[in-house]
Amino acid sequence: MIIAVDGPAASGKGTIAAALGRHYNLPHLDTGLLYRAVGREMRAYIDMPDLEERALAVARDLDTDAIDPEYLMSAEVGVLASKVAVFPGVRQALFEAQRGFATQAGGAVLDGRDIGTVIAPEADAKLFIVAEPEIRAERRARQLEARGQTVDRAAMLAEIVARDERDRSAPHGGFHPAADAVLLDTSQLDIEAAITAAIAEVDAAIARKSASMAGGFPE
16 A cells, blocks of 8 residues: 655645554655755755756765654755755656655555655555645744754744745645645644544545445445
C-alpha cells in the first residue's frame, strides 16, 4: 500500500504522514528533507548565476542515508529548499530515490509537494493537507522553539506567505493537489484530531479501492 501526503509548507503533512506510517506499519519518507539537504549545501551560492548547476551536482550525489533532520529544520533551510526545488534537473535527480522508496515491497508513506501527482500517481490513498498561513507559521515557530531556536514570528509568517507564492507559480508546488486527492484542512484541528481524520480518510480510500477491484461498492 502506498500513501501519498501532500500540502504546503508547515501544513502538518509530515507529522500526519509519520503517524500514518506507524499506524499502518509502513516506512515513511519526508521527501522535503531531500530538497532541504540540497538547499543547505547551496547556502553560499544561492545568489550565484550557476546555482542551478551546483544544486544539480549536489542532488545527483546526495546520500539519502546520511541525511540528518536535526540540521535541516531551520526556517532558513526551508527557504533554500524551496528555491532549489524549482529547478527541473534537481527534481529529476531526486525523483528516482523517491520513486524507489514508494515502490518498495509492502508499500510506504511519503509526504512532500508532488507525491500524489508525480512520485506515486498510483498511490492507494492520497491526502492533501492544508491550513491557514497564520496557523502554519505558528506551528512551525513552536516546532523550532522546541528545538531551542529563537523565532521571529512576523518573519516566519512572511516566509510562509512567500513560499506559498512560489508554490502557486511552480508546476508541482504545494498548491497543486492530485485530482483524486482528499483535501484535509487542519486549521481547526489539534494533532490528535488531524491524525484521526487522516486515518479515517485512508481507510475510506482503501475500502473504495477494494470495492472497485471487486466490482462493487462499499456499504
